[in-house]
Every structure is written in structure tokens, then in C-alpha cells.
Amino acid sequence: MADIEVTSACEDGYTVESVINGEWELIVDALSNDGPSPNEVLAADYASCYIPALRVAAGKYNYDDIGEVEIEVAADLDEDDDLESIAFDVEVEASLGDEEQDIVELAEDICHVHSALTEELHADISIESGV
Template sequence: MSDIETSTVSEEGFTSTSQIGDFSLTVDALGEDGPDPNSVLVADYASCFLPAFRVGGQQRGHEDLGQVQIDAEADLDDDDDLTAIRFDIHVEADVDDETLADIVERAEGICHVHSALREGLRADITAHADAF
């Protein structure tokens, strides 16, 4: 038995709908009827990294980081393959730069998407405290 099972269907064109448990996700290679696959990957990466960042904060004694926001950017080559991903993390709490760097390092070890991506395509991360 697999740990994760999904089903993805395309009736026509370049739009597909994936069933993931009780959830549906529409992805469109052209970005017209839904986000394109690369955008979904970048958003998925950020969505995984954010809770990992919170856990990293808890491990460093910061139980309440307040609001945390990841602004993600990515670069594509001429074949539309991802070549770079950058995270700009904004943290409401007033945390010093050394602690932020430690939280980021801990989050990198926790985030499953970070672990799954090839090393050359991991996010270049900048974190900002007291951001809101």
C-alpha cells in the first residue's frame, strides 16, 4: 500500500484535475484555467517550508512567531524548466538575525519538499523579523 495516492485526469487540452484525498486541484500547463505546474510546485514548496519554519522556531524557544509570510519567486529557462527559487520570509516577531538563520537551517531539515528537490533547485532564503 502506498503512503500517498492521487488521481489526475485531463478531459482535453492542457488542464488537469488532481484528486488528493477529499481535495481537488486544477492545474493548467498554460496558466489559463488554473495555476501552471511550476507555480504549483513553488507554492507547494513555500506551503511546506512555512510550517517547518514554525517548528524550527519552536525548537529555538520561539513558540509564537506571529504572522509568517513567504514571498516566493522562481526563474525559468528557455524550456520553462525551473532554474532558481527564492523565498523572502517575513516574520512578525522581533527575532535577531542569528536566530532567524538557525530557524531557517532547522526548517530546511524539516521541510519534506526541500528534501525532495535536487540540491541545485533549493530556495535561496532571506528572513526578516519584526516585519508587520
């Protein structure tokens, strides 16, 4: 048995319904009419992976309670609607002190989506902590 099992189906058009591990439903629409597009899902997934990775990284530097973390994602597409760039503006409630950049880099190493993307699509991350 695989670690992740997804069943995806499309009856007509460009809307795909997926069931992940027999439990979670996800609707993705290439045209963004009935749900987010695959690129929009990827951008959200990247941020959704990076936030817990940032929390783990902060914990390794003894910042155990960093409060709310919010990411504004900006992704640009090329003329073929392929992802061209991704940027994160990260706001962290607690101050991460002098270790801020080290925590950002460790979080990149921990984030599975970051690891799965080509280097050209790694997010350009700016962070502001203690907000």
C-alpha cells in the same frame, strides 16, 4: 495502501484535474488558463511546506509564537520553461533574535519539499523577523 494517493485526469487539452487522497481537488493547467501551471504549483507548495517547517524550527529554539509568516516566492524559468531558481523573501512578525539563521537552516531540513528538490533548486532564502 500508499501514504498518498492521487488520481489525475485530463479529458482534453492541458488542464489536469487531480483528487488527492480522495478528498482534495486540484486543477493544474500547463498553460495557466484554467489554473496555475505545474511550476507555479510547485513554487506555492514549497512555500506552503516551508512556513510550517519554520514554525517547528522556531519552536525548537523556544520561539513558540512567531506570529504571521509571509513568503514572497520568486522562481525563474529557463528557455525550456524548466525551473532554474527559486528564492524566498520571508517576513516573520516576531523577532527570531540571534538564532534567526539557525532557524532558517533547521526549517530547510524539516521541509519535505526542500528535501525532495535537487540542490540546485533549493530556495535562496532571505529572512526578516520582527516586522
